[in-house]
Amino acid sequence: MPKLKDIPRVDRPRERFLEKGSDALSKSELLAILIGSGVKGKNVKQLSKQIVRKFGNKFLDITVDDLLKISGIGKAKALQIVSALALVKRFYEELEPKDNIVLSAQDAVSLTSEIRNKKKEYLVCLYLNARNTLLKKEIISIGILDKSIIHPREIFGPAVELRAAGVVLLHNHPSGDVEPSKQDMEVVNKIIEAGKIMGVNVIDFIIVSKTDIYSIFADSQTARKKLTYISDGMQNSLFDLLEIGQPIYSPTIKKIHKIYFSPNKRVTPGRFQLQNRRFLGNKYKLLGFIEDIVNEKCDDFNVFCDIFAGTGVVGERFNEKDIKVIANDFLTSNYIPLKAFLGTVTVDFEEIEKKIDALNNLEAHKDNYFSKHFGDTYFTLENARRIGAIREKIDKITNNENEKAILITSLLCATDKVANTVGHYDAYRKKLDTVKPLRLLVPDFEPENNVNNEIYKEDANQLIRKISCDVLYIDPPYNSRQYSDAYHLLENLATWKKPLVHGKAKKMNRSHIKSNYCLQSASKAFADLISNANCKHILLSYNNTGESKDGRSNARINDKQIIDILKSRGEVDIFERDYKAFTTGKSDTAGHIERVFYCKVTK
Numbered sequence: 001m002p003k004l005k006d007i008p009r010v011d012r013p014r015e016r017f018l019e020k021g022s023d024a025l026s027k028s029e030l031l032a033i034l035i036g037s038g039v040k041g042k043n044v045k046q047l048s049k050q051i052v053r054k055f056g057n058k059f060l061d062i063t064v065d066d067l068l069k070i071s072g073i074g075k076a077k078a079l080q081i082v083s084a085l086a087l088v089k090r091f092y093e094e095l096e097p098k099d100n101i102v103l104s105a106q107d108a109v110s111l112t113s114e115i116r117n118k119k120k121e122y123l124v125c126l127y128l129n130a131r132n133t134l135l136k137k138e139i140i141s142i143g144i145l146d147k148s149i150i151h152p153r154e155i156f157g158p159a160v161e162l163r164a165a166g167v168v169l170l171h172n173h174p175s176g177d178v179e180p181s182k183q184d185m186e187v188v189n190k191i192i193e194a195g196k197i198m199g200v201n202v203i204d205f206i207i208v209s210k211t212d213i214y215s216i217f218a219d220s221q222t223a224r225k226k227l228t229y230i231s232d233g234m235q236n237s238l239f240d241l242l243e244i245g246q247p248i249y250s251p252t253i254k255k256i257h258k259i260y261f262s263p264n265k266r267v268t269p270g271r272f273q274l275q276n277r278r279f280l281g282n283k284y285k286l287l288g289f290i291e292d293i294v295n296e297k298c299d300d301f302n303v304f305c306d307i308f309a310g311t312g313v314v315g316e317r318f319n320e321k322d323i324k325v326i327a328n329d330f331l332t333s334n335y336i337p338l339k340a341f342l343g344t345v346t347v348d349f350e351e352i353e354k355k356i357d358a359l360n361n362l363e364a365h366k367d368n369y370f371s372k373h374f375g376d377t378y379f380t381l382e383n384a385r386r387i388g389a390i391r392e393k394i395d396k397i398t399n400n401e402n403e404k405a406i407l408i409t410s411l412l413c414a415t416d417k418v419a420n421t422v423g424h425y426d427a428y429r430k431k432l433d434t435v436k437p438l439r440l441l442v443p444d445f446e447p448e449n450n451v452n453n454e455i456y457k458e459d460a461n462q463l464i465r466k467i468s469c470d471v472l473y474i475d476p477p478y479n480s481r482q483y484s485d486a487y488h489l490l491e492n493l494a495t496w497k498k499p500l501v502h503g504k505a506k507k508m509n510r511s512h513i514k515s516n517y518c519l520q521s522a523s524k525a526f527a528d529l530i531s532n533a534n535c536k537h538i539l540l541s542y543n544n545t546g547e548s549k550d551g552r553s554n555a556r557i558n559d560k561q562i563i564d565i566l567k568s569r570g571e572v573d574i575f576e577r578d579y580k581a582f583t584t585g586k587s588d589t590a591g592h593i594e595r596v597f598y599c600k601v602t603k
């Protein structure tokens, strides 16, 4: 085997490169320069030739492991080659995306990356053929987007000339916030309408900032989890997609894209918080969403009414010294915690701590009403005995209603934490696997913020006739599942009348606490509530729970009814946010959208 030094200088790769440039060298010669030296029995040119021949046109995808299989190539040489390839690939990728085929918002953005840093607003149009290959890129406007300035001709003129099958529009927000503004949506709607008439597909409208991307297409598809455009003439236009997501009767739908959840500011460790309760339909994770709508729509307000309060987390979010929170729920098991957390004005914390300590140390070896019915099923026998004994004791050791509410609340929270359930009491889990011992804690509340508050336990339709407020927040049950069925056990514990219980789930008679909002006649109850509301702003949470197999999760009031009823009091806006809703597992949970209907009361 001749060694490289035996080859005449002019035939040596390095020398040839320096003399004649890279084009004069074959692939294996270029590789030889990279590898540098041969191995025993093989000079560098032969080694390189062997590699090029072995991998052929798969050369660019060679891995370190592939190279290590070639005798004479060690780790250092393999790494050298693979790194060089990666480096070149990286630069090429940055220069030009593959074939300029636009199959996603990301592809479109990489073709227009220059506008991301612009200080002025740009509207750029990508013209695509039926296979989504880029035909042309055109700047349509520079300056603030305005539907009265943008003329569809500027977009669709070139589209017709180029015989483009579709367009993708990109717009930059120098502010950094990629959420579409009202103007953006007006422009988009105008362009989409025009595209439909012209027969040119408006595939996407994308907003970019230095760091963020928002795509209407991706947004409309999130529920379907299909984020790539479809080429070959099958692509749905935004017109169709938005029509699916935006029913014709709707007024303005505002999509919320920010991360709205922020936990409560004040949390004292080692105490029970309102949000600790496992409660179906509780809005804890949607508080930021609701708060943002209130901030946007309800200027100065002094009275906030949470008329279907449940856990009370929504009212608590607005609970400040100067604000009166009216919280109401017709279940005693909700009313008592509402009173404790939001209604307690004076309390001797030391006294409460002492009593809770004593209750935690209460011995309970004998059976009682609670353990007889709920022991060894919903709770371990030991916990059930203690719950029953503690509840009995609370009635004996409390001096006033405030104190009693606080201690019962502590017991309700503690009970829920050791329940052998999935979060409600329609059934218990077959296997008794929740064996933690019961432990009461002091509820975490701020009496100084509660001074103006009013707490009620009334039917919302009765209460609405007696109160007035600035903001009325309405969060009724959406479907046929009665809260009194789901929380019969806590209701039983809160009221402590020791009623007869029936069936496997051990439910007491609940006929007096059935909600009209779970019945066929829900829309009538809602219409009555709205017509009697004495307030400036109405916010309604109502979920599109979709169709479930057993029908129990289907919404009782349809969108048209909601909007018609609210419109009788003023203009309506809808705010939407994707949210994972509760179902029993029998329904499809994908694509649930949590909505807030807002009405500015003018009539």
Ligand SMILES: C[S@@+](CC[C@H](N)C(=O)[O-])C[C@H]1O[C@@H](n2cnc3c(N)ncnc32)[C@H](O)[C@@H]1O
Binding pocket: 279, 280, 281, 282, 283, 284, 307, 308, 309, 310, 311, 312, 313, 314, 328, 329, 330, 331, 334, 458, 459, 460, 461, 475, 476, 477, 478, 483, 484, 514, 515, 516, 517
């Ligand atoms: C969807 S939950 C409210 C959840 C609450 N926003 C939260 O974040 O915890 C509905 C509540 O309305 C109560 N409710 C149902 N019908 C009622 C009525 N007619 N009057 C008063 N409260 C009612 C239920 O007891 C339940 O607590």
